[in-house]
Amino acid sequence: MSKILIIAEHNGSELNPSTAKTVACAAEIDGAEVHVAVLAANAAAIASAAAEVDGVNKVLTIERSENEHPLAAVLAPQIVAMADAYSHIFGPSTTFGKDLMPHVAALLGVNQISDIMSVTGSHTFKRPVYAGNAIVTVSAATDATVVATVRTASFSAAGGGNSAPIEAADSNADIPSHTRFVSLQSGKTDRPDLQTAAKVVSGGRGVGSSENFGIIYALADKLGAGVGASRAAVDAGYVPNEMQVGQTGKIIAPDLYIAIGISGAIQHLTGIKDAGTIVAINKDEEAPIFEVADIGLVGDLFQIIPELTDAL
Amino acid sequence: MDKILVGLKRVVDYNVRVRVKSDGSGVDTDGVKMSINPFDEIALEEALRIKERGDASEVIVMSIGSGEAQQQLRTGLAMGADRAILVQTDAAIEPLGCARIFKAMIDKEGDVGLVLLGKQAIDDDNSQTGQMLAAIWGRPQATFASEVVLDGDKARVTREVDIGLETIEVDLPAVVTTDLRLNEPRYVKLPDIMKAKKKPLDEVPVAELGIDAGPAIEATAYEPPTERGRGVMVDDVAGLITALQDKGLV
Ligand SMILES: Cc1cc2nc3c(=O)[nH]c(=O)nc-3n(C[C@H](O)[C@H](O)[C@H](O)COP(=O)(O)OP(=O)(O)OC[C@H]3O[C@@H](n4cnc5c(N)ncnc54)[C@H](O)[C@@H]3O)c2cc1C
Ligand SMILES: Nc1ncnc2c1ncn2[C@@H]1O[C@H](COP(=O)(O)O)[C@@H](O)[C@H]1O
Secondary structure: OOEEEEEOOEOOOOEOOHHHHHHHHHOOOOOOEEEEEEEEOOOHHHHHHHHOOOOOOEEEEEEOHHHHOOOHHHHHHHHHHHHHHOOEEEEEOOHHHHHHHHHHHHHHOOOEEEEEOEEEEOOEEEEEEHHHOEEEEEEEOOOOOEEEEEOHHHOOOOOOOOOOOEEEOOOOOOOOOOEEEEEEEOOOOOOOOOOOOOEEEEEOHHHOOOOOHHHHHHHHHHHOOEEEEOHHHHHOOOOOHHHEEOOOOEOOOOOEEEEEOOOOOHHHHOOOOOOOEEEEEEOOOOOHHHHOOOEEEEOOHHHHHHHHHHHO | OOEEEEEOOEEEOOOOOOOEOOOOOOEOOOOOOEEEOHHHHHHHHHHHHHHHOOOOOEEEEEEEEOHHHHHHHHHHHHHOOOEEEEEEOOOOOOHHHHHHHHHHHHHHHOOEEEEEEEOOOOOOOOOOHHHHHHHHHOOOEEEEEEEEEEEOOEEEEEEEEOOEEEEEEEEOOEEEEEOHHHOOOOOOOHHHHHHHOOOOEEEEEHHHHOOOOOOOEEEEEEEOOOOOOOOEEEOOHHHHHHHHHHOOOO
């Protein structure tokens, strides 16, 4: 039988929605018993949130002051100390999970599966390669621990209402001191989180400047949407890096995605393949974004966007 | 610091839209343009800048792959690397095997102060090798770097994470993996390509290193992604709003 340990992602006080998506993936493995590990300085609030997630059988906590910030070198040995009891160890395919899980896998001496997008069997999964231009079915050895990250855009978060037991786990693993947290610069926003928002409005190089991004924000606020951007818009300094959508940014699956002044490079499209409806607004009718858009409008964004915002 | 080791993987160029072979055995790479993985070019650029500032004495580029990867190593030498190592193998090597090969070469070289790798190879999109190397080497990892500041036997690295920019301090030696905004790689000039032909490029057969690649993750079948078709075009904002209303989105 599969016994799966999921490493919870959190910000020190709240559970990240990526955890419930990872649980949803694990729950697709037949007869899986799912445990969630919360490694934190103060685990109580995060653990009770994890205990509410449907499909979780048990929550294990490791409270250590060193766990205040999620450093892979610090967390990995503690996870490895718990690993013996499990056939699978999963984390989300967010920057947290991508940083941590390969480190765990290497300490266990196994290869890792990145970005599970669907479950075929307990050791067989599908994942995207070549910026999503191919989907490969992969099989992991059945006599070794399966360590994997779960592509969060492929799974809907498991529901709430559960009340799994919470237990403290052993926390004696030796951890290194060669890696130290210094600071986090995080743009505080009242807008919906890009990775979980039902609607997202994104701007590209065509928006032209950070001042001009004001019209993107105004439309997003009218729609109650999160705001994203292309790499070109981030590189040009119009918006901060955490807004980048695509192969090397965030992979998202909102119900509605509006791409404004974005040409539709494959690296960008990788990030929005799972969106419900894609709307493209671009002055170039030949722009590749129109090949994947459900609704397209050719024209000057500086006219269209304010008009659209007013009309809504 | 003495040496900086940089990984250069030969991958399908990022402009190529690869297609799955009709028999599902893989993707078609015949006659397709191959390049240095874009993140690795950024890694090399960073290494060269560190050396040019006087903080390292030698930049070594290393690739694991077939003889054809010599091309990418020569490009790396033309960009300014001092020498190249090709760990020769015709088999596909998974990240754990790659990490163990890097570790073996670090041990062989000695005095490696920094290993700079890409945050991910754009063929398999794994994003694992740097983290695995740090784990088995027992040294710090700083992934997704957008700024690297060296300070004696330490480095301060700013990392692009989902919630913003995180800065960490690591003791050297360390593994750093690069994100796109770390720098803009230089262009190779023709005279440099000529000079690069004379720089050393050592070939090491992978068998010589006696690497255990770990339990394999076997790729059993490839399929194309479900394509999104072209939708409808609307003429104006009113048309757009109607189309959105029809779908119940506004
Ligand atoms: C390894 C690698 C990884 C990458 N990862 C990502 C990634 O994660 N995400 C990502 O987005 N990109 C990524 N890229 C970059 C990608 O290849 C493109 O360069 C980028 O997406 C282009 O951004 P853009 O569409 O905003 O800019 P452009 O391609 O310059 O397009 C701008 C568009 O705006 C339109 N426009 C201009 N003015 C107006 C106007 N007034 N009204 C309406 N339309 C207008 C133009 O017609 C054009 O189509 C990556 C590249 C590489 C090499
Ligand atoms: N075959 C290889 N040869 C050289 N470097 C590699 C190889 N495979 C991976 N790397 C390095 O590891 C990084 C991450 O690769 P990956 O873990 O496969 O996504 C790449 O950007 C390279 O710097």
